[in-house]
Amino acid sequence: MGLTKTENYTDKQNELAQMMKALAHPARIAIIQHLVKANACICNDLVEIIGLAQATTSQHLKELKMVGIIQGSIEGTSVCYCINKRKWDHFRAEFELFFGAIDNQKSCC
Numbered sequence: 598m599g600l601t602k603t604e605n606y607t608d609k610q611n612e613l614a615q616m617m618k619a620l621a622h623p624a625r626i627a628i629i630q631h632l633v634k635a636n637a638c639i640c641n642d643l644v645e646i647i648g649l650a651q652a653t654t655s656q657h658l659k660e661l662k663m664v665g666i667i668q669g670s671i672e673g674t675s676v677c678y679c680i681n682k683r684k685w686d687h688f689r690a691e692f693e694l695f696f697g698a699i700d701n702q703k704s705c706c
Contacts, residue, residue, distance in 0.1 A: 613695060616688050619664040624649060624657050629680070632667060637679045639672075 603611050620626060627647055632638055638646075644654045658678060661667045665684040669676040 609691070613691055616664050616666070616691070619660050619666065622657065622660075624653075625661055628654075628657055628661065629666065632678060632680050637677055639675045639677055641675065643678070 606614075620629075624647055628643060631643065631646055640654065640658065641651075643658070644651050647654055647657075649657075658667065658669070662669060662678075665681055666688065667678050668681045669678045671677075
């Protein structure tokens with residue numbers, strides 16, 4: 598996380614920030630949407646669908662894989678990616694807690 602002094606924050610805060618950072622690019626959102634729709638995908642297919650260079654697509658996949666939202670398995674000379682359902686459910690629950698925290702509060706403005 599760079600010079601943000603991550604030790605000043607809880608593990609949950611750091612984890613949520615890393616997940617949001619991984620999602621903070623439209624190409625990554627498009628990759629996730631495609632993987633959800635297709636239920637699996639070969640990297641070369643993603644290059645065509647996303648419209649970015651192989652190296653750029655691979656970098657986006659690496660960022661998503663690093664936080665665990667996707668997983669990949671080697672099939673011959675290609676890697677097949679899919680959504681990591683366990684991590685997906687974990688982050689969904691964390692986001693619901695994060696965004697739901699304001700539900701019962703009155704507006705202060």
